[in-house]
Structures are given as structure tokens and as C-alpha cells.
Amino acid sequence: MQPQVEIQLIAAVVAVACALPGVFLVLRRMAMMSDAISHAILFGIVVAFLVVESLGSPFLVFGAALTGVLTVSMVEGLFKTRLVKEDAAIGLVFPVLFSIGVILISRFAGNVHLDIDAVLLGELAFAPFDRLMFNNHDLGPKALWVMGGILLLNIILIVLFFKELKLASFDEGLASALGFSPALIHYGLMSQVSLTAVGAFDAVGSILVVALMIGPPTSAYLLTDRLSRMLSISAAIGVISAVSGYWLAHWWDVNIAGSIATMIGLIFFLIYLFAPRRGVVALLRRRNYQRWHFAESMLAVHLLTHLGQPEEARECHRDEVHKHLNWQENHAKRVVRRALQDGYVHLDKDILRLTAIGKKLAGKAVVE
Amino acid sequence: MNGLNEKHKPPRDQAAIWVEDLTVAYQDKPVLWDVDLAIPKGVLMAIVGPNGAGKTTMIKAMLGLVDPVAGRVEVFGKPFREQRRLLGYVPQRTSVDWDFPTNVLDVVMMGRYGTLGWFRRPGKAEREKAMHALEKVAMDPYADRQISQLSGGQQQRVFLARALAQEAEVYLMDEPFQGVDATTERAIVDLLRELRKQGRTVVVVHHDLQTVPDYFDWVFLLNVRRIACGPVETFFTEENLRLAYGGRVAILGERKPIADDAKSL
Numbered sequence: 001m002q003p004q005v006e007i008q009l010i011a012a013v014v015a016v017a018c019a020l021p022g023v024f025l026v027l028r029r030m031a032m033m034s035d036a037i038s039h040a041i042l043f044g045i046v047v048a049f050l051v052v053e054s055l056g057s058p059f060l061v062f063g064a065a066l067t068g069v070l071t072v073s074m075v076e077g078l079f080k081t082r083l084v085k086e087d088a089a090i091g092l093v094f095p096v097l098f099s100i101g102v103i104l105i106s107r108f109a110g111n112v113h114l115d116i117d118a119v120l121l122g123e124l125a126f127a128p129f130d131r132l133m134f135n136n137h138d139l140g141p142k143a144l145w146v147m148g149g150i151l152l153l154n155i156i157l158i159v160l161f162f163k164e165l166k167l168a169s170f171d172e173g174l175a176s177a178l179g180f181s182p183a184l185i186h187y188g189l190m191s192q193v194s195l196t197a198v199g200a201f202d203a204v205g206s207i208l209v210v211a212l213m214i215g216p217p218t219s220a221y222l223l224t225d226r227l228s229r230m231l232s233i234s235a236a237i238g239v240i241s242a243v244s245g246y247w248l249a250h251w252w253d254v255n256i257a258g259s260i261a262t263m264i265g266l267i268f269f270l271i272y273l274f275a276p277r278r279g280v281v282a283l284l285r286r287r288n289y290q291r292w293h294f295a296e297s298m299l300a301v302h303l304l305t306h307l308g309q310p311e312e313a314r315e316c317h318r319d320e321v322h323k324h325l326n327w328q329e330n331h332a333k334r335v336v337r338r339a340l341q342d343g344y345v346h347l348d349k350d351i352l353r354l355t356a357i358g359k360k361l362a363g364k365a366v367v368e
Numbered sequence: 369m370n371g372l373n374e375k376h377k378p379p380r381d382q383a384a385i386w387v388e389d390l391t392v393a394y395q396d397k398p399v400l401w402d403v404d405l406a407i408p409k410g411v412l413m414a415i416v417g418p419n420g421a422g423k424t425t426m427i428k429a430m431l432g433l434v435d436p437v438a439g440r441v442e443v444f445g446k447p448f449r450e451q452r453r454l455l456g457y458v459p460q461r462t463s464v465d466w467d468f469p470t471n472v473l474d475v476v477m478m479g480r481y482g483t484l485g486w487f488r489r490p491g492k493a494e495r496e497k498a499m500h501a502l503e504k505v506a507m508d509p510y511a512d513r514q515i516s517q518l519s520g521g522q523q524q525r526v527f528l529a530r531a532l533a534q535e536a537e538v539y540l541m542d543e544p545f546q547g548v549d550a551t552t553e554r555a556i557v558d559l560l561r562e563l564r565k566q567g568r569t570v571v572v573v574h575h576d577l578q579t580v581p582d583y584f585d586w587v588f589l590l591n592v593r594r595i596a597c598g599p600v601e602t603f604f605t606e607e608n609l610r611l612a613y614g615g616r617v618a619i620l621g622e623r624k625p626i627a628d629d630a631k632s633l
Contacts, residue, residue, distance in 0.1 A: 027468065082395070163489060167478050170468045174530075177431040177457045178482035225514040227469050 003128040008246045010127050010143050011260060014200045015212050015238030017151035020158055021193045022213030023234050026221065027169045028189075031214045032087065033072060036094035037190070038197040038209040040071040042101030045198065050108060061146070061198050068194020069187065071097060122205030124246075124256040143203045150199040157192060158231065165189065166227055208257040212238060215264035222275040241267055295335045298325065300344055300362035303354050316352045378408040381445035384538050384569040385430055390439035392425050399425045401593045402439070407538075407571060412564045413586035414574040414600075417612050421591040423573040424460070427540045430571075431457055443538065452482060456536030458527050460543055466515050472526055473511040476501055479533030494533075501532040505555060521552030528559060538569045545576065557583055580604055 025034055044067025048060040071093055078089040127143040139145070158165065168175040168185040175182045193213070200209045220233035245260030252259070273280050302325060306315040315324050322332030336352065339345045344358035354362060380386050387405040391398055399422040407413055415423045428434045430441050432448050443451035456479075476498040477490045484490060502508040505525040510518070518526065524544055531539055544556055560583065563570050571588075574580060580587060580600060587604045589595035589612040596603045596611075 027465075029465075160487060163481060163484070164486065166470070167481055170470065170475070171459065171464045171478070173428075173431075173433055173459045173463060174457055174478060176433050177452065177455065179452045180481070180486070221469065225469050225471065225516075230469050 004250075006128045006141050006144065007124055007256065008243050010141060010147060010203055011124060011242035011246055011256065012239045013144065013147045013151050014204055015216070015242040015260070016235045017147055017154055017196050018200055018209060018212035019216040019234040019238040020151075020154045020231060021189060021196055023217040023220070023227075023231050024165055024169055024189055025193065025213060026217040027227075031218075032090050033075070033190070034193060034197070034213040035210050036071050036075060036090045037068040037194050038201065038206040038213075040094040040097035040101075041065070041067050041194060041198050041201060042206070043067050043097040043104075044070075044101075045201065046101045046104040046108075050104070061195065064198040064201075065191060065194040067097065068197060069190050072187070072190045072194075122201070122203050122208060122257045124203055127203050146199050147203065150196055154192060154196060157188075161185070161188070162228075204257045204260070208261050211261040211264045212241075215261075215268055216241065219268045219271045222271050222278045237264075237267055292335070292338055295331075296339045296342065296344055297361055297365035299335050299339055299352075300354060300358050301365055303345065303352055304359060304362040304366075307354065313351055318347065318350050318352055321352060378406050380406070380442070382409065383407055383442075384409045384411075384444060385571070386442040386445070387430070388440050388442075390429060390436050390441065392422070392429050392434055392436050398437075399592065400429065400436075403590070403594045405588060405594065405597060407569060407586070407588075409569055410564060410567050411586035412560055412570045412572075412584050413588055414572050414580050414584040415588045415590055416574055416577060416580060417590040417595070418614070421612070423590060424542055426590060427542050427571070427573060430540055431455060454537040456531040456534040456539040458531045458539065458541035458544055461520065461523050461527060461546065463542075466518070466523060468515065470515060471511070472502070472507065472513050472515060472518070473498055475515060475526055476529045476533050479530040482534065497535075498529070498533050501529040502526075504532055504559065505529045519549075521548040524548050524552060525555065528556065532559075536568070539563060539571065541570070541572045543573050543575060545574065577609070 022034065025031055041064045044064035045060065047067075048057075048063035051063070052059050054060065074093045075086070075089045078084050078092065079086045084092065128141045130142045132139040132142045132145050164175070164180050164185055167178070167180060168182045172182045175185070196213075197206075197209050200212070204212070216234040216237035217230065219237050220230045223233055224230050241260055241263040245263040246256055248254075248263060249256040249259035271279065274282075276282060299321070302321070303316050306312045309315075314320060318336060321336065322329045325332060327335070336345070339352075339358070340347070343355055344361055345352045346355055347353070383406040385405070385407040387403055390400055390403045390405075392400040399420075403426070415426060417423055425434060429436055430443075430448065432441075432452075441448050443454055448455065473495070477494050479501065480490055480494040480497060484494070499508060499511065502511055505528050507522065507525045507529060510522065510526075515523070515526070524546075528541075528544065531541070545553055548556070560570050560572070564585075572584070574584070581604060584600055586598065587600045588597040589603070589608050591612045591614075596608045
């Protein structure tokens with residue numbers, strides 16, 4: 001495989017592996033926990049590295065993942081004292097662990113692959129150089145194997161515990177009453193997030209881990225009403241961001257991880273604007289429609305009130321009606337034009353008269 | 369008073385729920401103090417008491433959602449942990465996020481998860497039971513509806529349907545009448561009565577004192593400590609209400625002030 005293809009493949013695998021547990025983080029309102037975990041694991045990575053003296057060891061991956069879980073329990077422990085709010089607890093815990101990690105790197109590991117630039121944004125471009133060899137056979141980039149394994153594990157866990165994750169995320173009380181320990185599910189999910197963050201950290205750095213865990217699920221949330229679809233749409237958005245981000249970086253000759261994070265932000269923004277039902281544009285359109293619809297209803301009710309009455313010719317004359325409704329003349333004209341277009345009224349010698357559906361509209365407006 | 373209470377106390381192994389010396393505290397502050405309670409099988413019981421009396425905590429303790437610092441809860445003579453299947457739970461409607469990406473049928477099917485246990489996925493049988501439960505609360509036309517599109521009353525009915533899908537023996541409901549319209553209130557009352565007719569036991573945290581004699585046959589007055597428990601006609605008295613609400617309750621029989629007073633306490 002060419003390095004170009006390999007980098008895109010790694011980026012896509014990392015994106016999906018992060019997006020899947022990210023869906024549950026977003027739904028459980030724990031988005032900021034991914035920030036805490038992805039930074040705090042640096043401490044675990046450095047300590048584990050100093051112990052095993054190899055970056056590729058599975059021991060390092062699991063050791064560092066433990067730090068993630070430790071972070072979560074430290075945040076929760078601090079929060080439970082009620083002396084500190086939860087967001088403040090997050091803000092206190094992870095910078096401490098992160099900065100201890102930074103100090104340890106500069107003090108003890110300054111001359112190895114762990115450097116502080118890579119910590120924040122990773123270096124996807126170098127990922128293909130670190131190969132997995134077996135009996136002198138080249139099996140491909142190591143990052144692809146590590147993240148592929150983590151992705152597979154994430155898929156298996158989510159498929160296996162889909163029902164439990166859904167229940168505990170939606171209604172913790174019921175989950176507990178039914179005997180599904182929410183604490184177990186919570187810490188299970190946190191372990192999964194930590195493991196994913198550690199795996200992705202090496203390739204893409206801590207900022208992109210947060211972007212990949214939170215961006216695609218938040219975008220998918222605006223597009224669907226079903227949890228299963230939210231998972232698959234998140235995965236798809238992750239892949240699209242990864243590949244388009246790679247090409248953005250290629251053309252502009254910039255950092256790949258940064259470009260991917262930019263694409264995630266851009267895709268979210270587009271979905272935020274143009275999502276079919278929840279997007280800003282759809283919302284404005286609906287509001288606009290409702291405004292006119294309400295105005296037409298008012299007109300219809302007015303016409304119905306004076307229908308067949310002696311004053312009808314005056315009250316319902318096309319050029320007079322605005323005076324009786326106390327509307328701006330232009331506004332009244334536009335409402336009348338719309339009502340004519342929509343078939344609610346017709347003109348009978350300049351007198352506005354309700355059609356059958358116009359009467360229905362007025363009737364409905366009054367009842368409601 | 370206690371003597372009278374004793375007379376209405378079913379023997380331990382026959383009680384649907386048996387609570388002994390239950391004390392629950394949050395951060396050293398007791399919300400329930402040494403509560404004894406025996407709920408006979410087949411009653412429709414209201415838990416009433418002022419805000420902060422520990423009504424919700426009482427229900428949560430019966431379900432094992434909070435750990436008591438002292439005392440025990442038994443369900444049909446056994447620790448509740450062994451009897452989870454027998455308990456149906458209707459939490460407060462506002463306790464969940466109704467923007468969660470799921471639909472009505474899916475929420476009701478969650479009532480079947482306990483019977484399914486870990487790993488097993490809901491299938492056709494669960495779907496049918498959930499649909500059946502939805503029919504009971506007249507929400508079957510909404511089965512495919514996204515839950516964020518429901519009104520408050522509809523949300524409450526969905527929660528009731530979910531509890532029905534649990535096919536429990538004892539139902540514990542936390543303010544099912546909170547913020548629902550008159551139609552839904554009527555529908556809930558009918559449902560509670562039907563459950564009682566089937567011999568189920570129903571325990572409801574209730575706020576509107578005025579409707580207690582209409583809706584319920586058993587009452588538990590609570591204010592951190594047990595005030596009284598027994599048949600409504602014997603124990604839902606002015607004196608007991610005064611004990612529970614601290615003497616600020618207007619005379620029973622007046623229409624509104626009682627419930628309002630209770631809330632403002």
C-alpha cells in the first residue's frame with residue numbers, strides 16, 4: 001500500500017473508533033470528559049513508557065487507559081464532596097495530570113519519540129513509517145493494527161451491550177431498578193473511551209481525539225431520531241472528515257490532524273445550518289411559514305365573522321380589510337395575496353370571500 | 369394511633385413490601401428516619417407528605433436506588449435484590465432527557481429489559497408486549513413517534529406503559545399526576561384501578577391531597593418519620609395531616625388550599 005492510502009486508512013479507522021463511544025458521551029452530557037481523558041492519559045503514557053521503555057507495548061496502552069479511568073473517578077470524587085462543581089472538577093484534574101506528563105517527558109524522555117508537539121496534534125504523516133513486522137514480513141503500519149483492534153473491540157462492545165448502554169444513558173434509575181448496574185456500565189464506557197483515546201493519541205494527538213469523539217456524534221444528533229442511526233451516521237461523518245481532511249492537508253501542505261479537526265468543524269457547521277428538520281434554515285423556514293399561516297388564519301377568521309352580515313361589503317373589501325384588522329396596508333396585501341394563492345379566499349367583485357378550505361382554516365383556528 | 373396502625377399491619381411474609389427501621393441519609397442529613405411500613409398486597413396506596421418529606425427517597429429505597437444507612441426492605445418476604453422482577457417503576461417524568469434519539473415503542477420495550485437480562489436483545493415477543501402496554505394507555509397510535517414530540521401527558525402515559533410492560537406485581541410511581549391534563553389523569557386513575565382489580569399492589573407518590581380519598585384506598589403519611597399508614601377512611605384525617613404538614617393544612621373538604629398549602633411548605 002502507498003503511504004498516502006495508509007494514512008487515510010489510519011485516519012478513517014481512528015475516526016470511526018472515536019465516534020462510536022463518542023455518541024454515548026454526547027448523549028450522557030459528558031462531552032468534556034473526553035477532553036479530560038484524552039489529556040490526562042499523557043501522564044499514564046509517560047509513566048508506562050518509563051516502566052516498559054517501549055511505545056508499542058500493549059502494557060503501555062492498557063496502563064495509560066487506566067489513567068483515563070482514574071481521571072474520571074478523581075473528577076467524580078471531587079464533585080461528590082460538593083465543594084467543587086463538576087466542570088470545575090474536570091478543569092482541575094486533567095491539567096494537573098497532563099502537566100505532570102509534560103514535565104516527565106522533558107525531564108526523562110526528551111530524546112525519544114515522545115515530544116510535546118506530537119502530544120497535542122499527533123503526526124499522522126509519520127504513522128506509516130512505524131511498521132509491524134512478523135518473520136521479516138511487513139504487515140503494514142503498526143498504528144493501523146492498534147486502532148483496527150480498538151475499533152473492532154468498540155464495535156463488539158457496542159453491539160453486545162447496545163441495549164444496556166441505551167437504557168443506562170436514557171434512564172439511569174430504571175437501569176438500576178432492573179438490575180443493570182449503571183456504575184458498571186458507566187465505568188465500562190469510560191474504560192472504552194480511555195483505551196480509544198490512548199490508541200488514537202499516538203496517531204492524532206489529544207485535540208483531534210476530542211474533535212473526533214464529539215464532533216461527528218453532535219452532527220449526527222441533528223440528522224436522526226434513532227440511536228442506531230446516530231451511531232452509523234457518526235461513523236460516516238468521521239470517515240468523510242478523515243479523508244477530506246487528509247486531502248485538505250495534502251493540498252495546503254499543513255498538519256493532517258489539524259485539517260481533519262477543521263473538516264469536522266466545517267461539516268458540523270453545514271449540518272447545523274442545513275439539517276432537514278433541525279437545521280437553522282429549516283427552523284427559520286418553519287417559523288416564517290407559521291407566521292404567514294397565522295396571518296392567513298386571522299384573515300380567515302375575520303372573513304368568517306362577517307360572512308353574510310350586512311357590513312360584509314365594507315369589512316371584507318380587499319382594499320379596506322387592513323383598516324379593520326389594524327394591519328399595515330402592505331402587510332395586509334401580502335396576506336391577501338398568499339391567501340388567494342393558497343386557495344383560502346376568492347374575490348367576488350373586490351369582496352374577499354372564504355372558499356371551502358378557507359372556512360375549514362378559520363374553523364380550525366377558532367377551535368384551537 | 370400506633371395501636372390502630374398495628375391492627376392494619378399484614379404479617380411480614382404476606383406484605384407486598386415490608387420496610388423495617390429504614391433510615392436514609394444524604395451527607396449525614398437524614399431524609400428518612402427509622403421508618404416502618406408494611407404494604408398489604410393488592411392495595412392502591414398514596415404516599416403523601418410535604419416537600420422534602422422523603423417521598424421520592426422512600427420509593428427509591430424500595431427499589432434499591434439509594435442505600436439505606438440502617439434498616440431493610442423486603443418484597444414478598446425476600447430482600448428486594450432477589451425480587452427485582454416483581455417491581456415496576458415509574459420515575460418522575462422530568463428525570464430523563466426527552467430529546468434522547470429514540471421512539472415511543474423503544475422506550476416501552478425498555479420495561480422488558482429486566483426479564484431479558486444482559487446481552488439478550490428484544491425481539492418480536494417484547495415488541496408485542498410493548499404494543500399491548502401502549503394500547504392500555506391509548507398510546508398505540510404513537511408507537512413510532514419520536515419521544516421529543518410528545519406532550520407532558522403523553523410522556524407520562526409512555527412511562528406508565530413501560531411499567532406495565534414490566535409485568536410487575538408491585539408498581540412504584542413517583543408523581544404520575546404531575547403536570548398532566550385532565551384526560552390523562554382520568555386515564556391513569558382507570559389504569560391504577562384496573563391494576564388493583566388484577567390484584568397488583570400500587571404505590572403512588574401523590575401531591576393533590578384533595579383527590580386522595582377518591583383515587584386511593586390506602587394512605588401513607590410521611591414527613592421524614594412515619595406519621596400514619598392504613599386505610600384512607602381511618603387514617604386520612606385532619607389530625608394526621610396536621611401532624612404531617614405541621615398544622616398548616618386547611619380543613620379537609622375545602623377545594624384547593626390544602627394541596628397549595630402543602631406545596632408552599
